[in-house]
Amino acid sequence: MHLRVINPNTTASMTRKIGEAASRIAAPGTQVSATNPASGPVSIESHFDEAVSAVGVADEIRAGERDQVDAYIIACFGDPGLLAARELTRAPVIGIAEAAFHMATLISTRFSIVTTLGRTGIIAEHLLQSYGFAHHCRRVRAAEIPVLDLEDNGASALDRVIAECRRARDEDGIGAIVLGCGGMADLTGEIRDAVGLPIVEGVTAAVKLAEALVGLGLGTSKHGDLAFPRPKPFSGEFERFSHLNID
Amino acid sequence: MHLRVINPNTTASMTRKIGEAASRIAAPGTQVSATNPASGPVSIESHFDEAVSAVGVADEIRAGERDQVDAYIIACFGDPGLLAARELTRAPVIGIAEAAFHMATLISTRFSIVTTLGRTGIIAEHLLQSYGFAHHCRRVRAAEIPVLDLEDNGASALDRVIAECRRARDEDGIGAIVLGCGGMADLTGEIRDAVGLPIVEGVTAAVKLAEALVGLGLGTSKHGDLAFPRPKPFSGEFERFSHLNID
Amino acid sequence: MHLRVINPNTTASMTRKIGEAASRIAAPGTQVSATNPASGPVSIESHFDEAVSAVGVADEIRAGERDQVDAYIIACFGDPGLLAARELTRAPVIGIAEAAFHMATLISTRFSIVTTLGRTGIIAEHLLQSYGFAHHCRRVRAAEIPVLDLEDNGASALDRVIAECRRARDEDGIGAIVLGCGGMADLTGEIRDAVGLPIVEGVTAAVKLAEALVGLGLGTSKHGDLAFPRPKPFSGEFERFSHLNID
Amino acid sequence: MHLRVINPNTTASMTRKIGEAASRIAAPGTQVSATNPASGPVSIESHFDEAVSAVGVADEIRAGERDQVDAYIIACFGDPGLLAARELTRAPVIGIAEAAFHMATLISTRFSIVTTLGRTGIIAEHLLQSYGFAHHCRRVRAAEIPVLDLEDNGASALDRVIAECRRARDEDGIGAIVLGCGGMADLTGEIRDAVGLPIVEGVTAAVKLAEALVGLGLGTSKHGDLAFPRPKPFSGEFERFSHLNID
Amino acid sequence: MHLRVINPNTTASMTRKIGEAASRIAAPGTQVSATNPASGPVSIESHFDEAVSAVGVADEIRAGERDQVDAYIIACFGDPGLLAARELTRAPVIGIAEAAFHMATLISTRFSIVTTLGRTGIIAEHLLQSYGFAHHCRRVRAAEIPVLDLEDNGASALDRVIAECRRARDEDGIGAIVLGCGGMADLTGEIRDAVGLPIVEGVTAAVKLAEALVGLGLGTSKHGDLAFPRPKPFSGEFERFSHLNID
Amino acid sequence: MHLRVINPNTTASMTRKIGEAASRIAAPGTQVSATNPASGPVSIESHFDEAVSAVGVADEIRAGERDQVDAYIIACFGDPGLLAARELTRAPVIGIAEAAFHMATLISTRFSIVTTLGRTGIIAEHLLQSYGFAHHCRRVRAAEIPVLDLEDNGASALDRVIAECRRARDEDGIGAIVLGCGGMADLTGEIRDAVGLPIVEGVTAAVKLAEALVGLGLGTSKHGDLAFPRPKPFSGEFERFSHLNID
Structure with missing residues (x-):
């Protein structure tokens, strides 16, 4: 399985460190990739930092879907954007x-x-x-x-x-x-x-929970509250989210 | 007082309608201005829509601070970005x-x-x-x-x-x-x-609560949890939030 | 609008002080009158003091209805008699x-x-x-x-x-x-x-909330739990509450 | 022991009925007396009825203290005036x-x-x-x-x-x-x-709980929240509560 | 009435002490018997001690049913086996x-x-x-x-x-x-x-509550959750619980 | 790792079925063994059945410790004996x-x-x-x-x-x-x-959670509430639990 660890802040050294911690704990069959958004705060220490980082998390989920990722981790202790991220994928998404x-x-x-x-x-x-x-x-x-x-x-x-x-x-x-x-x-x-x-x-706990869910064949429910968002226009710098065609 | 009603979605007709409803209910001394972010979803019907709209809300608070707005309303029923918005201003911020x-x-x-x-x-x-x-x-x-x-x-x-x-x-x-x-x-x-x-x-309830708080001389507490965010670098499309110098 | 501030205790100097604080914060269009019951404790510092004062609060609501008061404040921090008071009027009643x-x-x-x-x-x-x-x-x-x-x-x-x-x-x-x-x-x-x-x-917070509710055209709901009490006989010193004919 | 059943409304036939139900269930050594306030509503069907009846309950506790009652029952399902009543006595007070x-x-x-x-x-x-x-x-x-x-x-x-x-x-x-x-x-x-x-x-449940507490030597705690009220002046029709000297 | 006090641990001196305390507080018409299981821990100071003692409690309820006991007390502060005990009898069972x-x-x-x-x-x-x-x-x-x-x-x-x-x-x-x-x-x-x-x-509180319930004619409800367990085979050292025929 | 699935009831066919379900979902490195107590109910459908089965669960944990089991599952939906089981081992114990x-x-x-x-x-x-x-x-x-x-x-x-x-x-x-x-x-x-x-x-969820905890090096905390029980005498049929010497 391919596990994507998303560091919601943009500090690459932290992304690397988190990715390494995740890799060390991952099961043999788990391939770990660690990313962070191109845009966002260098650290997350407030509601505001969290709110901005949630967009980057969504972008990283979108990227992960293109890479056919099997499970995601949001590696910031406030679990920013967790429910939004879950809406964007059938894969499990775990906050640390x-x-x-x-x-x-x-x-x-x-x-x-x-x-x-x-x-x-x-x-x-x-x-x-x-x-x-x-x-x-x-x-x-x-x-x-x-x-x-x-x-x-x-x-x-x-x-x-x-x-x-x-x-x-x-x-x-x-x-x-x-x-x-x-x-x-x-x-x-x-x-x-x-x-x-x-x-x-x-981070390590989330790796193991993600592996557990994938092992169980369980992903984010698409029945009800966490179904894919209704496609719709987005304007301006978020135009990239327009008419999402997910399934 | 200057009350800014922020419609978190980008549908101008709804912004207008909400602004008019707010104006009708506002007290004589209240000047109402209604805005919506330039970037974001045309409507908010999911956690994902909410998460993206929160950035627009933050932008509108930033704009409001430049306009010396006295109180803000976030006019979407999920109160998207409410705590983040509060961190960005001494003014009261009310979710509908x-x-x-x-x-x-x-x-x-x-x-x-x-x-x-x-x-x-x-x-x-x-x-x-x-x-x-x-x-x-x-x-x-x-x-x-x-x-x-x-x-x-x-x-x-x-x-x-x-x-x-x-x-x-x-x-x-x-x-x-x-x-x-x-x-x-x-x-x-x-x-x-x-x-x-x-x-x-x-929306109408929030107008009256905002007027009430301003009348009381009460604004978002800057002691503790809702203090201004620590200034820090933001990268990419959010670079505009870097080193916020608020007081 | 006419706002009646009810001090549930009988200390006139406190009633005056509370009334002045309410007047100072009130909007231009708000006429504030402050009263206290003729009967009751000089201060409220126990469940017992509260229970006795609730009758005085009810009396003051009855008096307020005759004066066509638009909103009421119960100016004691225990909110004594709040739900009872709400039953007696269509106007909003706010506890401090x-x-x-x-x-x-x-x-x-x-x-x-x-x-x-x-x-x-x-x-x-x-x-x-x-x-x-x-x-x-x-x-x-x-x-x-x-x-x-x-x-x-x-x-x-x-x-x-x-x-x-x-x-x-x-x-x-x-x-x-x-x-x-x-x-x-x-x-x-x-x-x-x-x-x-x-x-x-x-007290000041309640003034502003009362103004807010009146501004919104909202009063105590007469549908369900807070409907007017069923008229019925009261005996003895409470005979004045008999067969209340409110609407 | 002397158990006083207080019917908070003024309907004597109900007081009698409640007293009889209490007597039937009482233990041999329990003497039951049933009373109702001289003043108050004939039935209790609203917050307002409750609030007024609480004064009558307090009066009945005061009367009970003079009669050296050992335990009290407040026989209305809303338990009106329960905490106030407890403040007025060392005896246990039970709501039905x-x-x-x-x-x-x-x-x-x-x-x-x-x-x-x-x-x-x-x-x-x-x-x-x-x-x-x-x-x-x-x-x-x-x-x-x-x-x-x-x-x-x-x-x-x-x-x-x-x-x-x-x-x-x-x-x-x-x-x-x-x-x-x-x-x-x-x-x-x-x-x-x-x-x-x-x-x-x-009513029957409360009789048995009252007997239980008396049997245990337990009464309302006079340490802390339920201590006797601080003596103080009461005015008007409640002057009788002035300078309560309880111990 | 016959009240059985079950000390869930096997320390006879404690059983005696608890039984005496129960007897002292019991009403004249209450006959108190105190027992403890033949099998189990000498004291209960952990979840494990509790779990083991619950079987002894069940045994004692079974014995009590043969003795036509009218009410039971489980005399350990963790109330071990309380709901299980209630399933085994129509009598009330009280945890201390x-x-x-x-x-x-x-x-x-x-x-x-x-x-x-x-x-x-x-x-x-x-x-x-x-x-x-x-x-x-x-x-x-x-x-x-x-x-x-x-x-x-x-x-x-x-x-x-x-x-x-x-x-x-x-x-x-x-x-x-x-x-x-x-x-x-x-x-x-x-x-x-x-x-x-x-x-x-x-212990003393439970004696009085047990007397209260018996006095009220109330016992453990056999409607719904606390009905007698469905009879079924038990194996090994618990074979004695097989095909319980209770009514 | 060696994972022990404990079926708290004594129905061997169900133990087998549960064990097979566990084995099918287990990771390659996980060896699954399924057991049930020798003593206890054939099925668990009441608080009583649960209480009796908890002793069997404890026995199976004791047996598992001798077999150097790395993690345990209690495979009954009421999680019978869960906290007791945790006290008996440093290994993780998961209820289904x-x-x-x-x-x-x-x-x-x-x-x-x-x-x-x-x-x-x-x-x-x-x-x-x-x-x-x-x-x-x-x-x-x-x-x-x-x-x-x-x-x-x-x-x-x-x-x-x-x-x-x-x-x-x-x-x-x-x-x-x-x-x-x-x-x-x-x-x-x-x-x-x-x-x-x-x-x-x-059952399958618990297998994956058990693997997760073992993978993380996490076992039941022996600091505080879930520390090993204090060794003490047990009498009668539970004498086998006397003076447990665990570490």
Whole structure:
């Protein structure tokens, strides 16, 4: 199967890192390709960044359909554009936040989230409520590091994430920690070793869920709410979405 | 005060109609201007349409800031891009779905929604849950008319909406009906007369809520979650959002 | 329009203060009159005080109907007698707690409440749950001042309210603060200046919501749950409510 | 022990009937006295009726304290004035709606309610949500009979209640039915025989819960939210509540 | 009536203690017998202990049916095997956790739980959610004592429980405390004296609820979900459950 | 990896069928073994059947630990003994109900369940609430066939399941159907062909989730709630669980 990992931001180094993390965890028969939109923000740290990135995600799904991709991952912890992406394909589409939440509930009764900036905590809270996991999550914590510090100041950023994870372990009464940023995909092992608790990371979790769905022959339902969008004119810079002819 | 009504789709006739409905209801001191993005879908009937339109909404907020707009309305029932829009301004931003829900709970204990297409019902359900109004809404109903039929086949579309509203009145045990599409803004009076129940329409409700917030000196909080986005590079067709310098 | 602000307690100085706060915020075309029941408690700080005051609220609605009032505000943070009051009139009736909650959710994702006495916190919690705003409110805080201290020891009471608001700002991860007592209506400006966060006060919020509903031609639904009460005999000191002939 | 059953409406024949039902079910050591306020509505079928009756309930608690009553029952299905009543005494106070809900969840996983008028259904819904039983109740049904028809047209009213109970039994997937009116207290046996399902009636349920609490030495907590109200002046017809000196 | 108290663990000294506590609180006409399964764990401190003990509970219900028992109590705070037990009898079956929760909500608006080991807190949380009491409980606290320490180190265990109860009283904003272990049944008085707050203990609460249901003529509904299990073969050590012929 | 599928009932033909369905879907590197307890019910159709089967599940986990199993599936739709099983091992343990729910939410916004007997619907409802998926499930439906009819009257049972699935498809506004019984594991393909909607079956879903967790290096957390049970004496027929020495 061909698995496409979409990094919704435009930072190629992060795309590469995420793609490598995905490849390492992928099953032998899974071919992983990692992309990011040509247009969009270099990192996603607000509702606004999310909203803009959702268009890039849609573009990448369109590109993936041409490449006959079998499953997609949206590799940003806010799952930007997830339902829109699902409408555009019969293939499964997995967000890394939902992937991590699902997996965390399978190995623990309660978990906490450690994310980057405090201001993105509300995004996680909204997802927890919408997905149904609010009562499984004890606390949303932030290490207060900008996303790109994970690229540029790896060591120092890692220290802060580990410190926050330890506080979660000691104070929250939890069984597992969910890492709240796609940019932490390559840090999971080190964090796990330092914290001594199951650490659930979304990119890797999503790879496995995508493989699971493809293995089951399950894709996004085209019956009802997630059916292909009705073809219609789009104007201006989005004219490329006009009269989508998908099936 | 200057109130900007943003129609997130690109159908100018609907923008005009919505703007007129807003103007009619506006207080004497309120100047209403209605716009729509240059780029985007002609109607919004899916998660995908919503996601694309959110960028146009952001553009219109940016334009509004240059025009020193005092308050914004997002005139599509899914409230696309609402939180992103709020991050971009100190002014209040109101979605027409939330506006209608708030108003409906002030005059009744339970309401139903009558929207256009059944497939958009899930969008209303998600908003009800996120805003906290799920238990106030008895049922989300669809007249099963495409949005633009409200433009092109007004009479027939109106008949179907009225018929569905009457079913809601007779079967749902409700005190009010929320109209689930910005394109119904000019039909409220006729529907009210035909149904005999308070009919809450979002565009007009949002005008009044926007005036209320401005009157109170309240705007979007810049403390915490809805602070201005951190300035950063955007690439490609979204380069215009780079290094936003807002205050 | 004629807006009647009902202070459910019998402290005339507070009625005056609330009425002045309402008048200051009212639109030019809005005539504000403030009243309080002749019978009832001097302040409302318990379920019992609330229950007794609800009769006075009903009396004031009855008086308002004779005066052809266009909209009512119940100016006590527990919204005492709100649904009963709605049954007695076609006009809109707004509680100041609900008004503040609605407005706070339009400008922030999460808010805290700062109220007077800790024992009244449960009243706010019950309202948050019933209205649907429980997950929008991070914390209900009390400055531990009796309501009438806001009259009698203004400066010291103000200091305590400001101190508690600052704690909310610094500890709760919020975007706005809701003031939890009608008696704080004249303090909003000072608190806002001292705290530096949007401060939502219920009396002023309710004035604007009442104007909004009247502007929309929306009043309390007489279809279903909030229809006029069935006329019937009342005995004893409540004989005045017998055979209400309302329409 | 001395158990006081307070019928919140002023219809003496109903008070008598309720008192007899309570006496029949009471344990040998329980002395039952039934009262109703001198002032208030003859029946309770709206939020307004409820609000007015709450004052009468408070008066009856005050009278009960003078009579050294050991436990109170509020015998109207909306539990009017329940929390206010609890503040006025160290004795336990039980509402018949809550009593019935508690008992129903102990003998079934899901129940339905059969009440009098459809418009009072919202009161039951609010109580279910506040008490935490919303997901245990499948449906709130109304026989559409005014409360006093249970007095005046017993046979015909009984027929309608039984018919609605049978529909609940056959359509709702339930294990028990809760009767939604104190006026049905004497009909329980006949309904049970006709319907063939456990029928939970609130007055009798409350008698047993009150005996249970007294037997346990448990009364209303005076720590925190339900402590005695702060003594204060009341004016006008409620002057009798001034400077309550309770302990 | 004959009330059977089932201690789900096999520690006879605890069974005796629980039985005595039940007898002391029982009404004159109530005959209490206390039993425990012949097979099972000596204490219940995990999901696993609970699961195993549920079989013993079922055995004890079967034995009780032969003894024509009128009501059952499951005297472990996790209410192990409660719904299974209900299926096996027409008599009422009460768990001590649910009993304590119900009683606590009748005398306070909010309570906290003080249990034995922190790891069993999740069991209480699951029950609170399932029963509908989650929002009535402020906090689940643990004294961090193994269950059998209540037998073997009574004084020291009591000290720790009292200390935790005092913290709950001072920090949680509550009106009552629920004791979270059947083994605390004999300590209630001492704890109450030391803490000065209503203390709700499950065994005694359940006795009174069982008497209440029997007094009402209410037993487990055999309509729907809790009907007798369909008779069927059981193999191996559970062959004794084969072809149950219950009515 | 070695995956152990535990059929909690003792019907060997169903164990075989479930094992074959698991094997067919398993990845090349996954060795599937299917077992059932020696002791227990031949089918699971009630809370009682569930409770008894949980002991057998625990035994099978113990046996699996001796066989160095890498992951476990509990192949009954009520997920009997799931949390107990997790306490007994570091390996992941997946229930087929939770597996199906998780997968269904990844490919649709709303689903319905089609189970065997109506009386087991409550078990599914409880799981939906506990796991957090209640608002994702539109309706729990029953084909009203005993579990073993899936063995003995395959064709007729299949017809009934298909008929109920079609009703779900046409009436419920859903995107996917969850099959509510492990005994339907071999029917998925036929049902999918007949219904034309994604059909999510729990055994196969759980196989893929188990492979996913093992692939991620994630097992049941031993930190906190799901740590190994404290070793202690068990008496009688459960003496084999005494002093468990697990690590």
